[in-house]
Structures are given as structure tokens and as C-alpha cells.
Amino acid sequence: MPSVFLQNVKGQEGSSFLLFEDSRTHSGRLLLYALANQISERFDQFHVFTTELSPDETSSYIGSEVSSKLILHDIWTDPLGWNNPAEETDPLKLNPGSDFISRLCCRLAPSVSKIVVVIDTISSFLPYHTDSQMCSAILSLVTASERISDIQNVQVLGLLHSDLHSEKTVKALRYLATTQIKLSVEDPSLSTIRDAHGVFEILQNKKNGKVKRQKEVYRVDGNHHLELSVYDQQQKQENSHGNDAQPDPTANLTFNLTLKESERIAKEKVVLPYISNKDKSELVTPPGSGQIFYEPDDADDFDEEDPDDDLDI
Amino acid sequence: MIKDFNALIGWVTETIPCNQFILVTDCQTDGSFAIHNFLSTFVRSHHKVIFLSLGQSFGHYNSVAQKLGTNLSSAKSSGQLTHIDGLQFSLQLCRDSSEDKTPGEKLSVFTECLRCGSLRPLYLTIMDLIKSQSTSSTPSPVSVVIDDLSLLMSLGFKAQAITEFIHYCRTALWKLSQNAGNLVTLVHDDADGLDDDASHLVIALSHQTDMLIKVEGLTSGFSKDVHGQVTIVHRGLHQSTPGRRKATSVHYKILDKTVSFFPMGTSSAVL
Numbered sequence: 001m002p003s004v005f006l007q008n009v010k011g012q013e014g015s016s017f018l019l020f021e022d023s024r025t026h027s028g029r030l031l032l033y034a035l036a037n038q039i040s041e042r043f044d045q046f047h048v049f050t051t052e053l054s055p056d057e058t059s060s061y062i063g064s065e066v067s068s069k070l071i072l073h074d075i076w077t078d079p080l081g082w083n084n085p086a087e088e089t090d091p092l093k094l095n096p097g098s099d100f101i102s103r104l105c106c107r108l109a110p111s112v113s114k115i116v117v118v119i120d121t122i123s124s125f126l127p128y129h130t131d132s133q134m135c136s137a138i139l140s141l142v143t144a145s146e147r148i149s150d151i152q153n154v155q156v157l158g159l160l161h162s163d164l165h166s167e168k169t170v171k172a173l174r175y176l177a178t179t180q181i182k183l184s185v186e187d188p189s190l191s192t193i194r195d196a197h198g199v200f201e202i203l204q205n206k207k208n209g210k211v212k213r214q215k216e217v218y219r220v221d222g223n224h225h226l227e228l229s230v231y232d233q234q235q236k237q238e239n240s241h242g243n244d245a246q247p248d249p250t251a252n253l254t255f256n257l258t259l260k261e262s263e264r265i266a267k268e269k270v271v272l273p274y275i276s277n278k279d280k281s282e283l284v285t286p287p288g289s290g291q292i293f294y295e296p297d298d299a300d301d302f303d304e305e306d307p308d309d310d311l312d313i
Numbered sequence: 314m315i316k317d318f319n320a321l322i323g324w325v326t327e328t329i330p331c332n333q334f335i336l337v338t339d340c341q342t343d344g345s346f347a348i349h350n351f352l353s354t355f356v357r358s359h360h361k362v363i364f365l366s367l368g369q370s371f372g373h374y375n376s377v378a379q380k381l382g383t384n385l386s387s388a389k390s391s392g393q394l395t396h397i398d399g400l401q402f403s404l405q406l407c408r409d410s411s412e413d414k415t416p417g418e419k420l421s422v423f424t425e426c427l428r429c430g431s432l433r434p435l436y437l438t439i440m441d442l443i444k445s446q447s448t449s450s451t452p453s454p455v456s457v458v459i460d461d462l463s464l465l466m467s468l469g470f471k472a473q474a475i476t477e478f479i480h481y482c483r484t485a486l487w488k489l490s491q492n493a494g495n496l497v498t499l500v501h502d503d504a505d506g507l508d509d510d511a512s513h514l515v516i517a518l519s520h521q522t523d524m525l526i527k528v529e530g531l532t533s534g535f536s537k538d539v540h541g542q543v544t545i546v547h548r549g550l551h552q553s554t555p556g557r558r559k560a561t562s563v564h565y566k567i568l569d570k571t572v573s574f575f576p577m578g579t580s581s582a583v584l
Contacts, residue, residue, distance in 0.1 A: 024519040054483075080477060
């Protein structure tokens with residue numbers, strides 16, 4: 001089965017909004033930027049709104065191939081205008097609907113038609129806005145092609161720390177998203193899958209109303225290159241691999257646990273002391289002394305290897 | 314102890330890593346040993362230290378540091394360590410609210426903070442200290458230690474205000490570029506789920522941190538041989554090699570002068 005995610009990245013025409021939901025145990029930033037790098041290769045400009053990472057740290061997530069297209073909107077250094085109280089701008093307190101766009105347009109090069117916008121993170125804006133203000137701000141970005149004549153295609157990638165917000169807020173943003181990427185809550189370092197950065201679930205809303213859902217595994221190499229595979233297949237491989245590698249505990253024993261055929265026959269010939277043997281008992285037992293013998297009847301399922309077999313422990 | 318603890322968090326070389334935001338959270342136990350350790354480590358590594366103490370008096374930190382073999386008093390008098398006494402804040406609040414205040418008298422930093430509902434005045438105080446420290450003749454990294462953030466909540470600030478304050482402290486350090494040290498804070502994570510604002514603070518800060526040090530009591534109850542469990546989680550890009558465990562957990566026991574760390578289940582009382 002081909003990966004849904006890869007198809008989405010390679011073949012998508014028209015604007016869309018990809019929502020990355022992460023939690024404190026599994027950061028979605030690595031996946032977000034790896035994917036953004038990949039999309040940007042065939043786009044004209046790569047805009048990043050950064051609120052949680054310093055410009056230096058953000059640049060370290062950007063691949064060398066697309067760094068020339070990068071336009072960094074730094075909201076990290078002074079998000080609330082504390083350093084310049086004279087200026088009346090609070091970058092985090094964006095004007096809903098217009099500010100993302102106006103910031104974008106300021107730095108739009110001529111003849112640019114396809115742009116990628118990364119919002120890292122939506123969570124930083126949410127305390128200062130209502131859900132609907134935030135949603136309309138994102139929507140106006142996604143539908144920018146309708147209002148700005150040059151722009152044909154805008155891909156918006158937003159990161160959301162879903163454990164920080166109420167269910168209502170997260171749902172509102174999910175409703176807006178064409179593709180939701182939910183990173184697994186499990187700490188990826190504790191994952192059983194080798195050589196992977198983590199697992200995520202992807203939910204894609206197609207234009208014809210179909211919804212595709214799949215679990216995938218991702219890995220990002222040193223050159224910010226993204227490798228994806230479908231989760232189930234990988235799991236199966238891991239499991240079968242695990243079975244092969246299962247060590248045989250009886251391999252290097254100093255004693256013998258199995259019986260040869262001759263040994264088995266010899267063992268069966270042995271008469272156990274508590275089994276009645278008339279000839280033997282007449283010889284051995286002196287008259288007047290008491291002894292208990294076990295005489296199995298037909299219904300008895302006697303197994304000397306496991307005498308408690310019938311107890312159903 | 315300092316060597317053991319630093320080995321645990323992966324600081325093995327003489328020059329310690331810089332420009333990191335380190336968050337210590339404690340749950341059902343006391344994680345302040347980590348703060349004492351970082352204070353001593355920074356002073357020994359010749360960092361300029363700005364230390365905001367809200368939890369204890371300077372004398373307390375000094376006597377613990379002495380047990381660890383570091384003299385905070387001399388560091389303070391030589392100007393290497395700048396101490397902001399947060400214990401005074403609540404007293405100032407009482408004074409500022411009293412009637413017999415002469416008009417025109419300067420309000421304390423904290424009253425200003427509470428008036429404007431944000432911690433910006435406190436940030437500007439720290440910012441000024443960072444600037445004055447970094448412009449001295451011998452450039453050395455400037456680190457900020459805050460113990461502990463939960464007390465700011467008790468003093469009446471919302472989690473959002475504290476998150477903003479920490480964000481700005483990070484930007485202030487980052488602006489020093491070459492001389493950026495580390496930012497270390499402690500926050501209580503009492504995971505009873507009753508205080509939404511407190512757990513919001515812990516989650517919001519853990520999203521921003523480069524290294525998370527979780528100190529937890531044992532889930533099985535109190536033990537006199539094992540005082541709790543420490544989990545170190547490295548976050549950020551440079552730590553994210555696949556297949557490598559990013560989180561390590563060990564048990565610890567606090568002794569008179571040191572803290573001993575040992576792999577889980579290998580307490581001397583068990584073996």
C-alpha cells in the first residue's frame with residue numbers, strides 16, 4: 001500500500017491547511033519542518049512564522065536546498081513588545097484575518113505564485129485570541145489566492161500543542177484542516193520501532209468528501225530528508241524479525257532436557273513405588289503393616305510429569 | 314554529587330553546554346537538589362549567575378552550596394553572582410498596600426507587576442542585570458537561575474504571565490549570543506489535576522524546554538532507601554537521533570552532603 005502522506009506531499013494542487021498536533025512527550029517540529037522542506041522544493045517562497053524557537057534554532061531545521069527561499073517572520077524575539085514599549089505593535093496579538101496576510105505581502109517577491117507558510121506554533125497565538133479569530137486568520141491565509149491575484153497556491157502548515165488547549169479549540173482547528181497529523185502521545189524514544197523518530201496518525205479530508213485515515217512511521221535524516229512508511233507493515237516486519245531472533249534456551253545446556261527413543265522406553269519400564277505391583281508387594285510388605293498404592297482406573301488421566309494437571313491451577 | 318549529576322544530564326566536559334533552557338519539575342517530592350547543583354555548577358564554571366530566589370533565603374542556598382563545596386557568599390561579594398531576594402516581594406506587597414505611604418514613593422517591582430498583570434517589570438530588572446553583567450571587562454557566559462516559579466502563581470500571577478516572563482528571559486539570554494549561559498527554573502508539578510492553571514504552566518514550559526528534569530516520588534510510596542526517581546528528557550533538534558533513547562530514568566537517595574544516583578531497582582537496600 002503506498003503511503004497516503006507521500007501522495008499528499010507530491011501530488012497536491014490547490015491550497016490546503018495541514019494541522020500538526022503534538023504533545024509534550026512527542027514534539028511534532030521535526031516532522032513539520034522536514035515536510036515543509038520537501039514541499040518547498042517545488043514552491044517559490046517559504047515563509048516561517050516562528051514564536052517558540054529563536055531564529056538560529058529555526059534555521060537549523062531548514063534544509064540547505066530551500067534556505068534561499070526562506071523568509072523568516074521573527075515573532076520570537078519580542079512577541080509582546082516588552083522591549084520597545086513605545087511601539088504599539090504586539091506581534092502575538094495579530095489582527096485577526098489580516099495580519100498574517102499583511103506580514104506575508106510585505107515580503108512577497110514579484111511573480112511569486114506558490115508559497116509555503118509554516119506557523120510554529122499556533123498555540124502561542126491562542127491565549128490572545130478567541131478560537132474563531134484564530135480560525136479566520138488561518139482561513140484567510142489558505143484562501144489568499146482568491147484575494148491576491150499573483151498567488152495561486154498556498155500550503156499552510158501549522159503546529160499545535162494539543163495538550164495545552166481545550167477540546168473545543170482543537171476541534172475548531174481540526175475542522176479547518178484539510179489534513180490532520182496527530183503525533184502519537186507515546187514518547188518516541190520508548191517506541192519499539194527501531195530507526196524511527198516516531199509514529200503519527202494522518203487523517204485526510206478529500207475534496208470529494210472521502211476521509212482517509214492511516215498510521216505512519218517517520219524518520220528524518222541529517223539532511224532533513226523525510227522517510228515515511230506505513231505503520232502496520234513496519235510493525236509486522238518487526239514482529240516477524242523478533243520471532244527469528246528468539247534465542248533457544250535449551251541450546252547450550254550442560255544437561256539433557258529431551259529424551260532419546262531408547263531412554264523413553266527405559267523410562268516407561270520403571271515401576272514407581274506407589275503403583276501397586278502384586279508380585280513386588282507380596283515380597284516386600286510384611287504382614288500387618290499398612291501401605292497406600294495408587295491404582296489408576298480407566299477414567300484417570302494419569303500423567304507423572306505433571307501430577308497437578310487435573311487441579312486446573 | 315556535582316560530578317554525578319552532571320554526568321547524568323550528559324555534561325561530561327569541563328566547559329558546560331550553553332544557551333539551554335532547563336526545566337526541573339518535581340512531583341510529590343522535593344526537586345530543589347537539582348537547583349543547588351546547577352547553582353554550584355555555574356559558579357564553578359565561572360559563569361556570571363543571576364539568581365532569583367523565591368523559595369528560600371540566601372543563607373539557605375549558601376549553606377547547601379557549602380556542603381557541595383562551593384562558596385556562594387564569596388561569589389556574591391566578588392560580583393560573579395547577583396542575588397534577587399524574592400522573599401522580600403511579599404513583604405513589599407504588604408507595605409505598598411498599606412495606607413501610610415507617601416505619594417511619589419517608588420513602588421516595588423512586584424506591586425508594579427501586579428498592577429499591570431504581567432511580569433514585565435521583573436523581566437526588565439533581570440534584563441538590566443544581564444546587560445550589566447555582560448558588559449564587564451571579562452566576558453563570560455551569563456546564566457539565570459529561578460527557584461521556584463510556582464511561588465509566582467501563589468503571589469497572584471496567571472500561568473500565561475509566567476510563561477511570557479520565561480519566554481522573555483530566554484530571549485534576553487539569546488541576545489547575548491556568544492555569552493549566553495543557561496536558564497534554569499524549578500516548577501512544582503503536583504499531578505493531582507485539580508489546579509488547571511498550574512498544570513497548564515508545567516505543560517506550556519515543557520514544550521519550550523531544551524532539557525526537562527522530572528523529579529518524582531516513588532509511586533509505590535515512601536522509602537527510606539530510595540527517595541525518588543529522576544527522569545532526564547533531552548528535547549530539541551540536536552538530540553533527536555533515531556533509535557537513541559532520549560529519556561533516562563534513575564533512582565536517587567539524598568545523603569548528608571551528596572545525592573547518590575543508581576539505576577532503577579539497584580538500591581543497596583534491595584541488592
